Amino acid sequence: MWTSELARKAGVNPETLRYYERRGILPMPARTPTGYRDYPDWTVNLVRFVKRSQELGYSLADIEHLLRLADSGAGSCAEARAITAARVADLDRRIADLSRMRDCLAATGAICHGPGTGRLCGLMVRTIEAIDEDSVDRAHDVCTCPSS
Numbered sequence: 001m002w003t004s005e006l007a008r009k010a011g012v013n014p015e016t017l018r019y020y021e022r023r024g025i026l027p028m029p030a031r032t033p034t035g036y037r038d039y040p041d042w043t044v045n046l047v048r049f050v051k052r053s054q055e056l057g058y059s060l061a062d063i064e065h066l067l068r069l070a071d072s073g074a075g076s077c078a079e080a081r082a083i084t085a086a087r088v089a090d091l092d093r094r095i096a097d098l099s100r101m102r103d104c105l106a107a108t109g110a111i112c113h114g115p116g117t118g119r120l121c122g123l124m125v126r127t128i129e130a131i132d133e134d135s136v137d138r139a140h141d142v143c144t145c146p147s148s
Helices: 003-010 014-023 043-055 060-072 077-109 122-133 136-144
Strands: none
Touching (some): 043 060
């Protein structure tokens, strides 16, 4: 099947396929006599696997490693589990960060009490101060000190 058909069936941009080829994720396809790429049917499943793996948090380097492990056979399960455990740990960190961000927004959003009084609300003052300081630590203070 040609590039455009594979891209459509796999739900990706044709440039994605070329990128995967350059990285070695997709094998170089045969060419038709007129020079078009001619992918085997199984390539659709491979591209879908790569995209779904990315959605689950695997990097392309992880995916390449997993594909090499799948090709190597015996002894690959422990390595695949280790890669997956690293992704789970990364997701746990990201979930904790998102939870903190949500709590921060809820706390700082509570600072604003009704219509404007002719001056900036506490939330805006703290946000501007954090930006002025250009510091992650100072920006974190916006969340740790929600009282006006």
